[in-house]
Amino acid sequence: MNLSESLKNGPIIIIEDDQDDHFLMENVFTELQTRNQRLYFTKGIDALQYLQTTDQIPFLIICDLMLPQQSGIDLKKQIDQDPILRQRSIPFVFMSTSFRKELVSKAYLELTIQGVFQKPNDYDQLKRTLDLLIGYWSVCEHPEPMHN
Numbered sequence: 001m002n003l004s005e006s007l008k009n010g011p012i013i014i015i016e017d018d019q020d021d022h023f024l025m026e027n028v029f030t031e032l033q034t035r036n037q038r039l040y041f042t043k044g045i046d047a048l049q050y051l052q053t054t055d056q057i058p059f060l061i062i063c064d065l066m067l068p069q070q071s072g073i074d075l076k077k078q079i080d081q082d083p084i085l086r087q088r089s090i091p092f093v094f095m096s097t098s099f100r101k102e103l104v105s106k107a108y109l110e111l112t113i114q115g116v117f118q119k120p121n122d123y124d125q126l127k128r129t130l131d132l133l134i135g136y137w138s139v140c141e142h143p144e145p146m147h148n
Contacts (some may be wrong), residue, residue, distance in 0.1 A: 004035050005067030007022070008059055008137070008138055009035070009036065009059065010036065010050075010056050010057050010058045010059040011036055011037040011038065011039050011056060011058050012029070012034070012036045012037070012038050012039070012041070012058065012059055012060050012061075012062065012064075012134075013039050013041065013050070013051070013058045013060070013061040013063075014038060014040045014041070014061075014062050014118045015041045015042075015043075015044060015061065015062070015063040015064060015067065015072065015075065016040065016041075016042070016055065016062075016063075016064045016067075016095075017042045017043070017064060017066075017068055018064075019042075021119070024037060024123065024126060025038075025062075025130065026040075028123075028126055028127045028130050029130065031127065032127065032130065032131055032134065034061050034134055036060075036064060039058075041100045042067075042068070043067060043068060043069055043070070044063075044067050044069070044070040044071075044072065044074065044078075045069065045075075047061075047063075047075065048075060048078055049077065051079065051082075051085055051090075052082065052084075052085065052102060057088050057090065058078045058090050058112050059091070059137060060090070060091045060092075060093070060133065060134070060137050061091065061093070062093055062094075062095050062133070063075065063076070063092065063093070063094055063095070064094070064095065064096050064097075064119075065094050065096035065099050065103055065107075065116075066096060066098070066099075072094055072096070072113065073103065073106060073107060073110075076092060076107070076111045076112075076113060077110070077111065078142070079092070080111060080112055086112075087147075091137050091140075092111075092112070092113050092114060093113065093114055093115040093116070093117060093133065094107060094113060094115070094116045094117065094133045095116075095117045095119050095129075096116075096117075096118070096119055097118075099116065099118070101128075104128050113122055115133075117129060117133075119120075
């Protein structure tokens with residue numbers, strides 16, 4: 001397996017404080033037969049600690065905008081400020097139930113993100129959205145990480 005394929009087989013990181021959403025998303029990933037391991041975090045700090053200590057390069061990070069103790073925007077700023085995590089170029093999208101236009105603008109103007117999505121209220125729409133995200137990043141080329 002080449003490096004690009006290896007990166008595409010990395011875990012999917014979901015940072016979401018709602019356990020019901022964990023359950024729904026896991027059902028969708030199972031129905032979609034997503035092969036990537038899924039790692040769920042309820043707090044940004046826990047996800048950041050994982051990212052800073054793992055040798056695995058995640059396939060995709062899906063993050064809520066509104067998290068306890070720290071917003072998704074603040075978490076993404078920390079990821080962007082970490083030179084090792086920044087050079088890994090991990091695809092990062094926000095998926096949130098409620099968001100304000102100013103947060104969407106801030107996310108695109110101040111951070112390195114690849115999308116902001118309204119979390120669907122409908123299970124089938126959630127399935128379509130996650131299927132599109134997985135499909136897109138499965139065929140998108142990823143840069144090779146630099147070695148330290």
